[in-house]
């Protein structure tokens with residue numbers, strides 16, 4: 001494991017969130033509250049109250065700002081963007097073992113709205129990535145017509161494609177054909 005378990009979990013949430021706006025079909029998954037409910041359900045957030053249009057607006061704003069960290073280009077720019085995100089949070093750090101998980105730290109207050117939850121825990125996960133000197137693990141898929149993001153958690157930093165069903169496979173096939181042609 002490259003980062004602590006809950007950091008890797010929060011990074012997976014960041015990737016899922018950013019990719020809701022980068023579907024290869026061009027479809028916007030967070031076009032309304034049903035899409036936001038689906039996002040919350042598949043990421044098993046606990047203790048999230050009723051979701052409203054203001055939650056959706058906050059999440060869409062955060063999605064753009066998380067994405068900007070992936071595109072920052074260098075450490076100082078990424079630091080500035082992460083500090084802006086986490087600096088707005090009213091953090092209430094505490095240990096919790098909710099829902100059968102082992103003890104881990106939450107930075108958001110119990111019962112905080114979804115946007116606060118994401119800004120705190122996902123923002124801190126991105127802060128850890130930078131503080132560990134691992135910013136280059138935040139990547140954009142290298143498939144030519146894909147704009148999805150990924151976090152490369154492989155030992156040897158070799159991951160180039162997102163985990164959409166198409167990208168990895170498609171590129172393997174292309175590489176195979178290219179090798180065949182070269183024979």
Ligand SMILES: [Zn+2]
Pocket residue numbers: 096098101104106
């Ligand atoms: Zn938790």
Ligand SMILES: [Zn+2]
Pocket residue numbers: 141142143146147148161162163164167168
């Ligand atoms: Zn891709």
